[in-house]
Amino acid sequence: MGDLDRIRWQCRRGMLELDLVLNRFVEAELEGLSPEQLGVFRAFLAENDTLLLAWVMGQEEPPAQYTGLVRQLQQR
Secondary structure (H helix, E strand, O other): OOHHHHHHHHOOOOOHHHHHHHHHHHHHHHHHOOHHHHHHHHHHHOOOHHHHHHHHOOOOOOOHHHHHHHHHHHHO
16 A cells, blocks of 8 residues: 555544545645645644544644644635
């Protein structure tokens, strides 16, 4: 399994809302991400699902390292 395939697999979460947001982003953006952006995305995926959803839905402010990524996810 390649690196991008692993990331796609990690985007399968336990929350439908989060699955939808992450999979839309992955389909549109994943292959164009720089190595640095991929590193941030991998770290983001390691976070708790409840936090991820709160950040993406704008209910909580994400840590600074995820702010740009969260904005991209919200635009999808």
